[in-house]
Amino acid sequence: MPTIVVASPKGGAGKSTTAVLLGTELAHENVPVTLLDCDPNRSLTLWADQADVPRNITVLSDITEADIVRTIKAHDADGQVVIVDLEGVASRLVSRAISQADLVLTPMRATTLDATIGARAIQLIAEEEEALDRRIPHAVVFTMTKAIVSKQHKGIEISLRQQGVDVIDPPLMERAAFSGxxxxGGDLHSMPPMGNMDSARDNARAFAMQVYKRLAGEG
Amino acid sequence: MSDKNPFGISITPGKLRAKPKDTSPKTVAKTDAAAEKHGFTDRSPKKRRGRKPSPRTGQVHAKVMPDVAREIGDEARARGVQQGVLIEEAWALYKAENDL
Known part of the structure; x- marks a missing residue:
């Protein structure tokens, strides 16, 4: 099964939101998804406790540095996806999860601070690729973006692309439904309306499709 | 999800193939070494060292005959428990016998 690791040492970058949106959209398309909550803040578990967990989704909580590799391996199967949500710190748990990844997603807000700290995850991936002699595909997704793209956003995106970093288009925009x-709990198809639900669903689906393309080798 | 599909790709779970990855302790060690270089360190919560504080915070002030004190002390030492444990057991028996 492809394992997607959502990693950034920067807190508040949108890791858990990215993990839930991706997991629920893939599950909605009948892909079995296992969400691993490795964040001591238990964001995914809090989401799972709010309502019935959507069909095709399993949430496992309290995964630690000692059992992350074993847990990912235990859920390894074709036709499924494992999504690992990590705490926003530079920890060994992050690096061990990355070592088992088929795709590392680094969410970052379009600010210089987020990009600078988020870049540490990209540097770590490069180091692990060398140490493990294995390519670890990775991509950046901008989060909480506005309809009007700022100069800062444009500048950061151009800079990343020039350095060969894969940037997922579309970004995840700032939407009431995402934080809602x-x-x-639940997903964008079951929750009470918040803001423009159609646009939120389209945004999340288009993002999930781009991730799927990368996993299925269609990108 | 709205009816319109902005990207028009259908998901085929069968295309999501498992890829074998090395999970050996050697690989984990290599990963940890790479992480260390970039400041990604062990941040797992550490267990506190030493004996945990006793939940027995209540105290009785009992004077007993010297031979009883000696016997209680010997019994507690033999069982590896505090003398308070013996008093708790004796009190439980007393309560049971007197329907307290």
């Missing part, structure tokens, strides 16, 4: 997932 943690208030209501």
């Amino acid at each position: 997932l943690f208030a209501f």
Whole structure:
């Protein structure tokens, strides 16, 4: 099964939101998804406790540095996806999860601070690729973006692309429905309407499709 | 999800193939070494060293005959428990016998 690791040492970059949106959209398309909550803040577990967990999704909580490699391996199967949500710190748990990844997603807000700290994850991936002699595909997804793209956003994106970093298009925009997932649980198809739900669903689906293309080798 | 599909790709779970990855202790060690270089360190919560504080914070002030004190002390030492444990057991028996 492809393992997607959502990693950034920067807190508040949108890792858990990215993990839930990706997991629920893939599950909605009948892909079995296992979400591993490795964050001591238990964001995914809090989401899972708000309502019935959507069909095709399993949430496993309290995964630690000692059992991350074993847990990922235990859920290894074709036709499924494992999504690992990590705490926003530079920890060995992050690096061990990356070592088992088929795709590392680094969410970052389009600010210089987020990009600078998020880049540490990209540097770590490069180091691990060399140490393990294995290519670890990775991509950046901008989160909480606005309809009007700022100069800062454009500048950071151009800079990343020039350095060969894969940037997922579309970004995840700042939407009430995305943050509402943690208030209501479930997915964008079951939660009470918040803001423009059609646009939120289209945004999340288009993002999930781009991730799927990378996993299925269609990108 | 709205009816319109902005990207028009259908998901085929069968295309999501498992890829074998090395999970050996050697690989984990290499990963840890690479992480260390970039400041990704062990941040797992550490267990506190030493004996945990006793939950027995209550105290009784009992004077007993010297031979009883000696016997209680010997019994507690033999069982590897505090003398308070013996008093708790004796009190439980007393309560059971007197329907307290």
